[in-house]
Amino acid sequence: MTVLILLAVFLTVTGWLAPRQLARSAWPARAPRAAMTTWAALILACAAAVVMLAHRMITTDHHGRGPFGWLLPAAARGDDGPTGHAQAFWMGMAILAALSGVVLTAWIRGARVRRRHRRQLDLVARRHEGGWLVMDADEPAAWCVAGDGGRIVLTEGALRLSPAHRGAVLAHEGAHLEGRHHLITSAATALGRRLRWLPAARLAGQEVPALVEMAADDRALRTTTPGVLAEALFLFATARTRPSALGAGDHAVVARVRRLLEPAPLPHAVRAVWWIAAVAFPAAPVLLACGP
Secondary structure, three states: OHHHHHHHHHHHHHHHHHHHHHHHOOHHHHOHHHHHHHHHHHHHHHHHHHHHHHHHHHOEEOOEEOOOHHHOOHHHHOOOOHHHHHHHHHHHHHHHHHHHHHHHHHHHHHHHHHHHHHHHHHHHOEEOOOOOEEEOOOOOOEEEEOOOOOEEEEEHHHHOOOHHHHHHHHHHHHHHHHHOHHHHHHHHHHHHHHOOOOHHHHHHHHHHHHHHHHHHHHHHOOOOOHHHHHHHHHHHOOOOOOOOOEEOOOOOHHHHHHHHHOOOOOOHHHHHHHHHHHHHHHHHHHHHHHOO
């Protein structure tokens, strides 16, 4: 019974309490990639906790049958030994397959939308000598569409900006394509929609798109300066991109500009410890329920 209580507390913390605190915290903007890993770790930890709770409720141990063991025939209840651990393993695989199915469905649908978007762009846009596509629009806008080598699109209004600002935006969009950020964004938003009753998934779907943009900003700083990129974000802030694309000025622009002009990165040692903890965190329910 003690293990059941601990697992229930763990599920409550990872599924409800910690996500709300993380969404209110300021540190994710200082380390967006670590923050994205943390959101993924919380969702996986919730899934592991659910599996281990179910496992402990229906298996038998040296104190007798689990509290809900009567729901299964005796041959399927398992025990605390290898049989019970195998049962927990297959339950975990079932949950993982369900989550993977949600993500894969979103990726397949997104790939179809992006394919149509690329075909439309190839028909109506003209190719610039710099390698990107140009659309006839006075409003400065830029976005990218992944797949088939990727497409980076600028409007005529964007071409009238200074070379420094244009280069900063191109570096940002190139970071999206190189990092395959569309996969991260679509996975988070799909889980957020399907599991909207779970704060860990719902808030991840809301927060991850902005973190992806911040990660692309960080990558763009390899070829530009924070001041130039911040100015470019302001110029593109009113631009709107299509759902199948990732744009330079469409997510949390104020927060992104602030972090560029007032950088406060986390120390490398803190990041390393946080990454290790985030990767190991989903294993905690397994060790609690199946450990010695």
